[in-house]
Amino acid sequence: MIIAVDGPAASGKGTLAAGLARHYGLPCLDTGLLYRAVGHAVEAHEDAPDFEARAIAAAQGLDTGHLDNPELTTARAGSLASKVAVIGPVRRALFAFQRDFALQPGGAVLDGRDIGTVICPEADVKLFIDADSKARMERRARQLEARGVKVDRYALYHQIEERDARDRANPNGGFYPAKDAHLLDTTLLDIEAALRAAVAIVDGAMARKGRPLPKADRP
Numbered sequence: 328m329i330i331a332v333d334g335p336a337a338s339g340k341g342t343l344a345a346g347l348a349r350h351y352g353l354p355c356l357d358t359g360l361l362y363r364a365v366g367h368a369v370e371a372h373e374d375a376p377d378f379e380a381r382a383i384a385a386a387q388g389l390d391t392g393h394l395d396n397p398e399l400t401t402a403r404a405g406s407l408a409s410k411v412a413v414i415g416p417v418r419r420a421l422f423a424f425q426r427d428f429a430l431q432p433g434g435a436v437l438d439g440r441d442i443g444t445v446i447c448p449e450a451d452v453k454l455f456i457d458a459d460s461k462a463r464m465e466r467r468a469r470q471l472e473a474r475g476v477k478v479d480r481y482a483l484y485h486q487i488e489e490r491d492a493r494d495r496a497n498p499n500g501g502f503y504p505a506k507d508a509h510l511l512d513t514t515l516l517d518i519e520a521a522l523r524a525a526v527a528i529v530d531g532a533m534a535r536k537g538r539p540l541p542k543a544d545r546p
C-alpha cells in the first residue's frame with residue numbers, strides 16, 4: 328500500500344506520515360529532507376550567479392544516507408529548500424530516489440508537496456493535510472522552541488507564508504491537492520485526533536477498493 332501525504336509547511340504532514348507508517352508497519356520518507364539537503368549544500372552560494380548550476384550538481388550527487396543531519400531542520404534550511412525546489416533539473420534529479428522508495432515491495436508512506444500529483448500519482452491513498460496559517464505558525468514556533476531556538480512569531484509567520492506562496496507558484500512543482508486526494512484540515516485536531524482521522528480515511532479508502540490492509544499495530 329502506498330500512502331501519499333502532501334500539504335503546506337507545518338501542517339503536520341510529517342507527524343501524520345510517521346504515525347501512519349507506524350500504524351500500518353510501512354517505511355516512511357520525508358521528501359522535504361531531500362530539498363533541505365540540497366539547499367543546505369549550496370547555502371554559501373545563495374547569491375552567486377551559478378547558484379542554480381550548483382544546486383543541480385548537489386541534487387545529482389546527493390548522498391541520501393545523511394538526511395538525519397539536524398541542520399536540515401532549521402527554518403533557514405526550509406527557506407533554501409524552497410529556493411532550490413523551483414529548479415526543474417533539481418526536481419528531476421530527486422525524482423528516481425522518491426519513486427523507488429514509493430515502489431518498494433510492500434509499499435511506503437511518503438510526505439511532501441507533490442507526492443500524490445507527480446511522484447506517485449497511482450498511490451493507493453492520497454491525503455492533503457492543511458491547517459490555518461496561524462495554527463501552523465504556532466506549531467512550528469513550539470517545535471523550534473522545544474529545541475531551544477528563540478522564535479520571533481511575527482517573522483516566522485511571514486517566513487512560512489512566503490515559502491508557501493513560492494511553493495504554490497512553483498512552475499515545476501505540482502503542489503496542489505490531487506483530484507483524488509482526501510482533504511484533512513487539522514486546525515482543530517490534536518495529534519492523536521488527526522492520526523485517528525487519517526487512519527479512518529486510509530481504512531475507508533482501502534475498504535472501498537476491496538483491498539486488504541497491511542497489519543496494523545493496534546492491540
Ligand SMILES: Nc1ncnc2c1ncn2[C@@H]1O[C@H](COP(=O)(O)OP(=O)(O)O)[C@@H](O)[C@H]1O
Nearest residue numbers: 337338339340341342466470513516517518521
Ligand atoms: N494536529 C496537531 N496539533 C498540534 N500540533 C501538531 C499537530 N500535528 C503536528 N503538530 C506539531 O507541529 C509541528 C510541525 O509538525 P510536522 O509534522 O513537522 O509538520 P510538517 O511535516 O507539515 O512540516 C511538530 O512539532 C508537531 O509535533
Ligand SMILES: Nc1ccn([C@@H]2O[C@H](COP(=O)(O)OP(=O)(O)O)[C@@H](O)[C@H]2O)c(=O)n1
Nearest residue numbers: 335336337358359362408409412439440441
Ligand atoms: N516533495 C517536496 C517536498 C518539499 N519540497 C520543498 O522543500 C521545502 C521544505 O519542505 P519540508 O516538507 O521539509 O517543509 P515543512 O513543511 O516541514 O516546513 C518546501 O517548502 C518545498 O519548497 C518540495 O518542493 N517538494
